[in-house]
Amino acid sequence: MxxxxxxxxxxxxxxxxxxxxxxxxxxxxxxxxxxxxxxxxxxxxxxxxxxxxxxxxxxxxxxxxxxxxxxxxxxxxxxxxxxxxxxxxxxxxxxxxKDYKNALEAYEKLLKLDPDNKEIKLSLAYIQGMSGNTEKALNSYEVLMQEFPEDSSVLVNYINVLIYIGRVEDAEKYLKILIEKFPDCSEIKTLSDSINSQIDNPDSNLGKKEENQEKSN
Incomplete structure (x- = not known):
């Protein structure tokens, strides 16, 4: 207060x-x-x-x-x-x-001004995912995982996007990598629960899958 x-x-x-x-x-x-x-x-x-x-x-x-x-x-x-x-x-x-349209435009300009800034890259990848450009977000996170292999947050966010678009098998695969590389990561249980929820309710993300396929095409 x-x-x-x-x-x-x-x-x-x-x-x-x-x-x-x-x-x-x-x-x-x-x-x-x-x-x-x-x-x-x-x-x-x-x-x-x-x-x-x-x-x-x-x-x-x-x-x-x-x-x-x-x-x-x-x-x-x-x-x-x-x-x-x-x-x-x-x-x-x-x-x-959650004004992702303006956020996306602003972060793209910031990245041009400071192309080596890790935080800007991470934020841009997140905003790409939240604005519906999930394939672009996945590509960004894949590049970031190579650039910053010791940063668990990159891998966590990548798994979150995979879960969001319903790619459960890929999410499980990268969760195993997360557990092996970062066994003390506090997000492991949350991610595991989200994946299990997807497995138990396979139709829950059907709309997002179709929406993502349309945007990719």
Missing amino acids: TNINTSFKKVFFSFICLMAFTALSVTTGCQTSNAFKVPGESSIITKNIASEYFTIAEGYADLKKYDKAAEYYKYAMKNKSLRLSAYYKMARCYALA
């Missing part, structure tokens, strides 16, 4: 600051041509406003209002020094808000 109150206060205070900066910006814009202008004043105001947008976005993210957070991170990108950080956080908020 304390964290929620703190986040709310952060958003509220930033809104007050933003209104003050906006008022200052309007006043500056209404100056006559003969009025004295401070060099760089306009860019400083814009930068300060963008910084307040970033703070508001952080507050919304803390409150798990990810759609609003993404909106304000986008505004914060007007500040060049915050642009990359704001873009990354905006992309993450799109994913957390």
Whole structure:
């Protein structure tokens, strides 16, 4: 409860600051041509406003209002020094808000900017799966397993996608590999239960199988 109150206060205070900066910006814009202008004043105001947008976005993210957070991170990108950080956080908020269309576009751009970033690659593969591009997600995870063979999370997510599209035999095969390589992995039981559920109810994922085949074609 304390964290929620703190986040709310952060958003509220930033809104007050933003209104003050906006008022200052309007006043500056209404100056006559003969009025004295401070060099760089306009860019400083814009930068300060963008910084307040970033703070508001952080507050919304803390409150798990990810759609609003993404909106304000986008505004914060007007500040060049915050642009990359704001873009990354905006992309993450799109994913957390399950806005996979915008998340996919954002993470693809991030990967072009930082092609060796492991976390971006992992996030992109996950979003591909969640947005229905399961075959593309599987291909991404197969590449990631070769790049990061000692990262159990890659293998876990790969198995989850296999289960999601109903490829139970493949899921069982890779679960055995997971158990052999990472016997202490906390996800083993959950994955095993999911696979057994698929075996006991083979028709439960029939719709997803057909949907995946249509998208692959």
